[in-house]
Amino acid sequence: MSQPLSSSPKEPETQRSDASGDTRKVLRVLSGIQPTGRFHWGNYFGAIRQYIELQNEHEAYYFIANLHALTTIRNRDVLRQNTWDAALDLLALGLDPNRAALFLQSDVPQVTELCWLLMTGAPMGLLERCHAYKEKKEKGLPADAGLFTYPVLMAADILAYDADLVPVGEDQVQHIEVCRDLARSFNHQFGPVFTMPRAKVLEHAARVPGIDGQKMSKSYQNTIEIFEEPQSMRKKVMRIVTDPRPMEQPKDPETDRLYQLYSLFVSEAEREQMAALYRRGGFGYGQVKQALADAAEQYFAEAREKRRALAARPEQVREILAAGAEKARRKASEVLARARDAMGLTW
Secondary structure, eight states: OOOOOOSOOOOOOEEEEOTTSOEEEEOEEEEEEOOSSOOBHHHIIIIIHHHHHHHTTSEEEEEEOHHHHTTTOOOHHHHHHHHHHHHHHHHHHTOOTTTEEEEEGGGOHHHHHHHHHHHTTOOHHHHHTOHHHHHHHHTTOOOOHHHHTHHHHHHHHHHTTTOSEEEEOGGGHHHHHHHHHHHHHHHHHHOSOSOOOEEEEOTTTTOOBOTTSSBOOGGGTOOOBTTOOHHHHHHHHHTOOOOOSOTTSOOOGGGOHHHHHHHHHSOHHHHHHHHHHHHHOOOOHHHHHHHHHHHHHHHTHHHHHHHHHHHTOHHHHHHHHHHHHHHHHHHHHHHHHHHHHHHTOOO
């Protein structure tokens, strides 16, 4: 006979001491990133850098969303290679497996079962209002069931780990609200099974411009990859669209996309020095592009070396992913058991 549900499904709060010796509540952070291509500057400054910062403050679960990627990638070899590259990139950039669980989404089957349990109560109207599905329909593009139910799988990803915080860009906040709606409805119907997560909107997520001035995105083919070969990276930097005003005319650095990119890589002093150049005028954009390329190459130099070392030790990377998946499965199994019991699926 199953045990009755407790009044609160959450585990006891964990605590961590800071440098002063004070203790504070440690939240559980959960986020995933799709392996739809090599990570670019927008991915790093919009998400990955914050993942690394959050792992030092909270308990973190980060996954490579290869199941979500199936809505766009239909080639086995491409998906496998992208997934491997994603693991190498995240570890090289500073994701620490001693502080955060890193794993493949597909290695936690409990999530897909939980997705079905949520799907049985997901209102059609709620999913029809989700922007990714609406945009495709409005453009007359084909939209499959995977895209339509994408927010439910995303909700299962979040709820499976009792996540408190979900770092996302502004364009993903709607999906967190869908997750909360589904969790709230489930808890109302079956009892307090799920933790209610909240979104943490990421700094810079929508402010990293691509080489054409639009938001940097693989969809726009305007990206500069983090681990792109330096020569190729410099060629792309030189193609960044710039202000057509004359060289001698003073310019506002805060409205200039080239300055915005440069600011991501340098210190406050270097930023101020470049801003003064803009306000003074009499400079060429080639000068700024060269400074940007130099700064970017130096910024990722250590990570580039670390990635080479990791690529030479594939077994170590596989062990990290396996350990992360084991931790994720343990937690997801607990949550799934609560949901199954609440719905009457256990005896």
